[in-house]
Amino acid sequence: MTTLIRNVRIFDGEQSLAGFFSVLVEDGRIAAVVESAAAPDATDADVVIEGAGRTLMPGMVEAHAHLTWGSSVEKIYHQFILPPDELKIAAWRNARVLLDHGFTSAYSAGALGDGIEVELARAIDAGETPGPRLVPSTLERSPEGAEGVETGDVFNGRGPEAIRKFVAYCKEQGIGSLKLVVSGEDALKPGSAQDVLYTDEEMEAAGKAAREAGLWIATHAYYPKAIELALKAGARIIYHASYADEAAADAMIAAKDTTFYAPSPGVSIAALEATPPPHIDMSHMKKSAAERMELESKLVPALKARGMRILIGGDYGFPFNPNGRNARDLQIFVDHFGYTPSEALNAATALGGELMDLKVGRVKEGWLADLLLVDGDPTQDVSILQDKDRLAMIMKDGALYKAPAEVAA
C-alpha cells in the first residue's frame, strides 16, 4: 500500500522546510520526502492526496494522558470515579477523541482502573478501536492509597519491598509506565502539594526494580524534595515541578538526557477559566493554579534555555478540562512560556516522539507515517490545531484514519 501526498508545506518536527514537497508513504513508513518538482509518478501510488499547499506535520504526542479521566469534549461527567462499565466506555471514547484531534501517540500518566489501559492499548494496536499509540499505565500509586479508587494491597503500603511488589505486578500486567504520586495534590486535598509521599529508600527501590523490569516511571512532583526523589528513581518524566528551586532545576538539567519534563499548564489555565456551579468550590484550585502558572512562566523558559526536553500534556479529563482539548497546550506554551509556534510544535511532535522512544514525531524518511495535513500554517498560528475541522487528514501507521473530503468521496 502506497500513498502519495502531493504539494504540501512541511513542518518536519523541528522546523518548516522551504518550498513545497511530496511525501511517499509505503508500508506504514515515510518512504520519501522530495521537492514537488521531483515528485514520484502519481500513477504508481494506490492513493494520491492533493495537499493543495496545506501543511503536513507529524501527529502530536500527548505526554500526560489520562484516558480514564472520563470527561471529553463529547461527554462531560460530573463525577470523577465512574462505574467500571462506564469507565471502559469513556476510556475507549477518549482514545478515539484524542486521535480525532490529531494525537497519534499518548503516554499515560496513570489510570482510574487497573488493567483497563493495557487492554485498551492492545485493542488499539490490533486495530479493533481507534486511538493513539499508547504507553499504558495502571492506577497511580501513592503509599497510602489514591483518589478514592478501590485499590488492592499492591497499590499501597510502605517500604522498599512493597514498591518492589508493585513493580513486579506492573510488569506482569504488561504496563509500559508506572505512575508514582510523589507529591500531594492541592486539587484533591488543599495544602497537600508540599507533602512528600515516598522515602528515599522507597524511590531508590522503585528505580532499581523498574529498570530491571524494563518499565518506565512517570512522577507527579511539585516541590524540590519530590523532584529529587523522582530523579533518584530515574523517572522518565516529571509532571508539574512548579516549585522547583535552583538546586532542583540544576538536578533536572543534570538528568536531561534521560528525563523529560511536562509542566501540564492546561489544567491550570482551565481551572482559572472555569465557572463552576455554586455547589462546587474551586477557590483553592484556582489559587493554586494561579500560583503555579506564575512560577512555571519563569521555570519553563529557564529550563528550556538549558536544553531540557519539555513536553505538552495538561491533565485533560476533568469536566472543566475535557479530553480532546489537548492541543490547547501549544497555545499556552506560546502565551505563557515564551515559545515560538515552531518550538511549541516541536514539543508536541519530535520531542514527544523521543519520550515514546519510537520513530514518530518527524516527517522524515524511514519514520513511521503518523501525519497530519493541516488546513493553514500552524507555524504561524498554533491555535488552529485546536479545531479538528482544520485537520484535513489524520494518518497513523500509514493508514488513513481521516482522509481529505475529496479522497473520502
Ligand SMILES: [Zn+2]
Ligand atoms: Zn496527571
